[in-house]
Amino acid sequence: MxxxxxxxxxxxxxxxxxxxxxxxxxxxxxxxxxxxxxxxxxxxxxxxxxxxxxxxxxxxxxxxxxxxxxxxxxxxxxxxxxxxxxxxxxxxxxxxxxxxxxxxxxxxxxxxxxxxxxxxxxxxxxxxxxxxxxxxxxxxxxxxxxxxxxGVEDGSHFNVGAPLELPDTQINLDLKRLVERSVGVFGKSGTGKSFLTRVLLAGIIARQQAVNLIFDMHNDYGWEVQNEGKARAKGLNQLFPSKVSIVTLDAESSRRRNARYDFEVKIGYTEIEPEDIAMLRETMSLSDAMIDASYTLRKHWGKGWIHKLIHATAADMDEIEAATPQRAGTLAALQRRVQRFERWDFLIPEAAGDTVQQIINILENNRSVVLEFGRYGNSLEAYILVANYLTRRIHEMYVERVEKAMGDPAMEPPQLVITIEEAHKFLDPHIASQTIFGIIARELRKYKVTLLIVDQRPSGIDEEVMSQIGTRVTALLDNERDINAVLTGISGAGGLREVLARLDTKQQAIIMGHAVPMPVVVKTRDYNDDFYKSVMDGNLKSEAVSTVRSRLGNSGDRRIR
Amino acid sequence: MDGTSSIVGRILRASTTGFDCGTRSNRIDDNHNFGAFVKVPISDSQDACAIGLIYAIRIDDDPLARELVMAANVDNSTLLDQRDNRMVPVEVCVINVGYCYNGAMFHSLPPRPPLSLSEVMLCDAGEVYDFTQRCDYFRLVLSASEVPCDELIAAALRYASYAYPDAERYDFLVKCGRQLANLLANDLKRLSHVLTLIRPEM
Known part of the structure; x- marks a missing residue:
C-alpha cells in the first residue's frame, strides 16, 4: 500500500x-x-x-x-x-x-x-x-x-553579480576581453553607475589585466565615499594600496577627506594647446572663429600664448588684428573666456615639475592612477581641459612606446584603460572625430589604450564611437534615444529594449558585448566587506606571486606560470 | 452502477456511429439515464464491445395507446396493462464514443456495429473510470448531428464524475473543463453554457 x-x-x-x-x-x-x-x-x-x-x-x-x-x-x-x-x-x-x-x-x-x-x-x-x-x-x-x-572565476574572469532569480550563480566577466576594447557604463542618474564602475575597476586591478587612469570628477573612486544609505564604501586606493595612486588637482579637498594622495597636479599654461581649447567649444560657448583665433595666437605667440592672451592689452590685440585675419572682437571674446583659467589654482604660468610625466611613470610601474578633481569636479570646463590634456600626452607616449615595442617587445607598455565621466561632452558627434578620446575609441585599441566611458546620455555620443565600444554595461535608461544609442549594433536589440527599460533602479544592469558570451541582466554584487575581502584576497595572492617573481628575476615569469 | 441489474435493453438497430435498443417500459430505471455510459458486444466478438452514451429515451405510441388517450374514462388496471404489456418497446438511443478491445479503451468509432438483439449493458464504475481517463471522445460527442451534444457531454461528465473517488472528482471535472475550453474556444457562449452545466457544487 x-x-x-x-x-x-x-x-x-x-x-x-x-x-x-x-x-x-x-x-x-x-x-x-x-x-x-x-x-x-x-x-x-x-x-x-x-x-x-x-x-x-x-x-x-x-x-x-x-x-x-x-x-x-x-x-x-x-x-x-x-x-x-x-x-x-x-x-x-x-x-x-x-x-x-x-x-x-x-x-x-x-x-x-x-x-x-x-x-x-x-x-x-x-x-x-x-x-x-x-x-x-x-x-x-x-x-x-x-x-x-x-564559466568559473579565475585569473582573468571576475564575478560581477548574479543573473535574475539565480542568486547562487555567478556572472564572470572576461576581463581580458573587457579591457581589449573600450567599455561603456551607461544609466540614468542615480542608477549606480559609479558603483558599477568601481566594481569593474576593482576587478581589473585585482586581476591585473590593465592599469587605469581614472579622471575622478566627483571623488568617487580613489578614497571612500558615502553611498545613499550613508554607509561608507571603500575607494580603490584603500582596497589596493600598492596598486593604486591618488593624485589630486585640489589638495585641500583631498586633505579634508583624509584621502592619501601622492602629489598635487599642476599644469603650466605653456602646456595647453589649441586642441585643448577646441574641446571646450560647447562648455565655454566658443565659436569657430574663436577656435581659429586660438590656433593663430599659438602660432603667433608660441607656447606661452594662453598666459599672454589672459594678460593681453588692447595694443597686443591690435597688433594681432593687424598681423592676422583675426578680428579684435573675436580675440576679446576668447580672452574673456580664457581668463576663467585664472580661477583654477592647478593652472600656473610655468609648471615647476612635469606632473604628467610623473603620472606616466606611475602607470609604467603597473600602478593605476586616480586623478581627483576636488572642487574642480563641478567645473565641466576644468574636467574636460585636464582630461583632454593628460590623455593627449599619454596617447603620444603610448603610440611611441608601442611602435618601439615592435622592435623590442620589452618596451611594450601595460594595457591602459582611461576612465572618463560625462563622456558625451568628450565624444559629441561634432567634435569626436577631432578629439583624442574619439581617436582612442576608434583606433587606439592597437596601441593598448582603451576607454571606460561613464555616461547618462549615451545618445549624445558619436555613433561611430558607440559602435566601437566593445562591452556595454547599462543600468536603467528610460529615454528612447538613449536606449536606441546603447542598443545600436547589438543583434536582437529589439527584444533587449524592453529589458533595458524595465531594470530596477539600483544594482541591476544589462551587460552585453565583447566580455560576455551573451547579453545578461545581472544583479550586481554588493559593494561591501565580502566584496573587499574577495578582491583583496585575490590581490594578496597576486602580490605574493609578484614578489616571488621579482626575486627570481626575469626567468621567474616562465617558472611561476 | 452497482452491476446487479445493469441490462439496458437489446439492440433494435445499429450502425458504427450508434445504435438503438429496446426494452419494456416497466424496466425503465436508473440504468437508462440520459448521459449514461453503456456497452454492447460488437458483432459476435466477446473481446470487443462498443461504448456509447445514451442520448435519448423514446416511448413511441401505438394504435391502442392512441385510442386510450382519446377515451373518456379509462380505469387504472387498463392503464397499467397498457404500460406493462404494450407491444411497442421503449427505445433507448445511444451514440458510440469508443470501444473496448481486449481490455484496452479506444476513443473512436467501433470497427463494426453490434448485432441486433445483442444485450446492451450499463458500464460499471471501473469501466467508466478507465474510459474517462482521456478526453478524446469529446470531439465525437460535440460534432455529432441530431444529438443535443452540449447537454449530452455535460450529463455524461456529471455521470462519469461519480465513478471517481470524492478526492479526485473536482480535478476530473477541471481536466474535462479545460479540454472543453480547448475544443470550444471559438464559441465562448457555448463553452460558458457547458461549463455552467458541469460546474461542481461548492
Whole structure:
C-alpha cells in the first residue's frame, strides 16, 4: 500500500500537469513560433503563474540536438478567440471556472531572444545560427546551465553579480576581453553607475589585466565615499594600496577627506594647446572663429600664448588684428573666456615639475592612477581641459612606446584603460572625430589604450564611437534615444529594449558585448566587506606571486606560470 | 452502477456511429439515464464491445395507446396493462464514443456495429473510470448531428464524475473543463453554457 508520504515523494520526482523538470529547471511551456531575428514565442503551461516571470530572465529551450539559451524579452496575454476580451468570463469568485479558463481559452506567452546554442555533443556555447523546432520544451535556466556558459572565476574572469532569480550563480566577466576594447557604463542618474564602475575597476586591478587612469570628477573612486544609505564604501586606493595612486588637482579637498594622495597636479599654461581649447567649444560657448583665433595666437605667440592672451592689452590685440585675419572682437571674446583659467589654482604660468610625466611613470610601474578633481569636479570646463590634456600626452607616449615595442617587445607598455565621466561632452558627434578620446575609441585599441566611458546620455555620443565600444554595461535608461544609442549594433536589440527599460533602479544592469558570451541582466554584487575581502584576497595572492617573481628575476615569469 | 441489474435493453438497430435498443417500459430505471455510459458486444466478438452514451429515451405510441388517450374514462388496471404489456418497446438511443478491445479503451468509432438483439449493458464504475481517463471522445460527442451534444457531454461528465473517488472528482471535472475550453474556444457562449452545466457544487 502506497503511503501518502510515498505519493508526495513520487510527485516530487515526477510532477503532474506537465511540471516536468530538466535538471531541476521548471518547465515553462513549449515553443509555438518565432524566428531567428525576432526571437521565439513560447506558450506557457497552464500551471505556470505568469506573474512569476520577468523580462531579462534566462530560459533554456531543449531542442533535439542543441540547448538554446534565451532571454525573456516580453511577456504577453493571448487568447485563441479575441472576442473573449469583449465578454470575459466571470471567474473572480469561481475557482472552477478560473482553473478551466486560465491556460486554455486565455493563456500567457513569452517572447524569448535567442542568445547562445550549446551542442549536446561538445557542450560548447556557440552563436545562434538556427532555432529550435516547434513544441520544444522550455525550462527555467538552472544554476548549472548558467555556469556552463559563464564559466568559473579565475585569473582573468571576475564575478560581477548574479543573473535574475539565480542568486547562487555567478556572472564572470572576461576581463581580458573587457579591457581589449573600450567599455561603456551607461544609466540614468542615480542608477549606480559609479558603483558599477568601481566594481569593474576593482576587478581589473585585482586581476591585473590593465592599469587605469581614472579622471575622478566627483571623488568617487580613489578614497571612500558615502553611498545613499550613508554607509561608507571603500575607494580603490584603500582596497589596493600598492596598486593604486591618488593624485589630486585640489589638495585641500583631498586633505579634508583624509584621502592619501601622492602629489598635487599642476599644469603650466605653456602646456595647453589649441586642441585643448577646441574641446571646450560647447562648455565655454566658443565659436569657430574663436577656435581659429586660438590656433593663430599659438602660432603667433608660441607656447606661452594662453598666459599672454589672459594678460593681453588692447595694443597686443591690435597688433594681432593687424598681423592676422583675426578680428579684435573675436580675440576679446576668447580672452574673456580664457581668463576663467585664472580661477583654477592647478593652472600656473610655468609648471615647476612635469606632473604628467610623473603620472606616466606611475602607470609604467603597473600602478593605476586616480586623478581627483576636488572642487574642480563641478567645473565641466576644468574636467574636460585636464582630461583632454593628460590623455593627449599619454596617447603620444603610448603610440611611441608601442611602435618601439615592435622592435623590442620589452618596451611594450601595460594595457591602459582611461576612465572618463560625462563622456558625451568628450565624444559629441561634432567634435569626436577631432578629439583624442574619439581617436582612442576608434583606433587606439592597437596601441593598448582603451576607454571606460561613464555616461547618462549615451545618445549624445558619436555613433561611430558607440559602435566601437566593445562591452556595454547599462543600468536603467528610460529615454528612447538613449536606449536606441546603447542598443545600436547589438543583434536582437529589439527584444533587449524592453529589458533595458524595465531594470530596477539600483544594482541591476544589462551587460552585453565583447566580455560576455551573451547579453545578461545581472544583479550586481554588493559593494561591501565580502566584496573587499574577495578582491583583496585575490590581490594578496597576486602580490605574493609578484614578489616571488621579482626575486627570481626575469626567468621567474616562465617558472611561476 | 452497482452491476446487479445493469441490462439496458437489446439492440433494435445499429450502425458504427450508434445504435438503438429496446426494452419494456416497466424496466425503465436508473440504468437508462440520459448521459449514461453503456456497452454492447460488437458483432459476435466477446473481446470487443462498443461504448456509447445514451442520448435519448423514446416511448413511441401505438394504435391502442392512441385510442386510450382519446377515451373518456379509462380505469387504472387498463392503464397499467397498457404500460406493462404494450407491444411497442421503449427505445433507448445511444451514440458510440469508443470501444473496448481486449481490455484496452479506444476513443473512436467501433470497427463494426453490434448485432441486433445483442444485450446492451450499463458500464460499471471501473469501466467508466478507465474510459474517462482521456478526453478524446469529446470531439465525437460535440460534432455529432441530431444529438443535443452540449447537454449530452455535460450529463455524461456529471455521470462519469461519480465513478471517481470524492478526492479526485473536482480535478476530473477541471481536466474535462479545460479540454472543453480547448475544443470550444471559438464559441465562448457555448463553452460558458457547458461549463455552467458541469460546474461542481461548492
Amino acid at each position: 502506497a503511503s501518502t508520504n510515498g505519493v508526495e515523494n513520487l510527485e516530487t520526482w515526477f510532477p503532474r500537469d506537465g511540471k516536468l523538470s530538466a535538471e531541476n529547471g521548471t518547465r515553462l511551456g513549449v515553443v509555438v513560433g518565432g524566428s531567428l531575428s525576432k526571437g521565439l514565442v513560447v506558450k506557457l503551461d497552464p500551471h505556470q503563474p505568469i506573474e512569476d516571470l520577468a523580462v531579462g530572465r534566462y530560459v533554456v529551450v531543449h531542442g533535439d540536438m542543441k540547448k538554446f539559451f534565451c532571454m525573456i524579452t516580453d511577456i504577453a496575454l493571448d487568447s485563441p478567440n479575441p472576442s473573449i476580451q469583449s465578454d470575459p468570463p466571470e471567474i473572480a469568485n469561481d475557482p472552477f471556472l478560473r482553473a478551466v479558463y486560465v491556460g486554455t481559452a486565455a493563456y500567457g506567452k513569452i517572447h524569448a531572444a535567442l542568445m547562445l546554442a550549446i551542442d549536446e555533443d561538445d557542450n560548447e556555447p556557440r552563436p545562434v545560427k538556427t532555432i529550435p523546432g516547434h513544441f520544444m520544451q522550455v525550462f527555467n535556466a538552472t544554476t548549472e546551465d548558467v555556469n556552463a556558459v559563464f
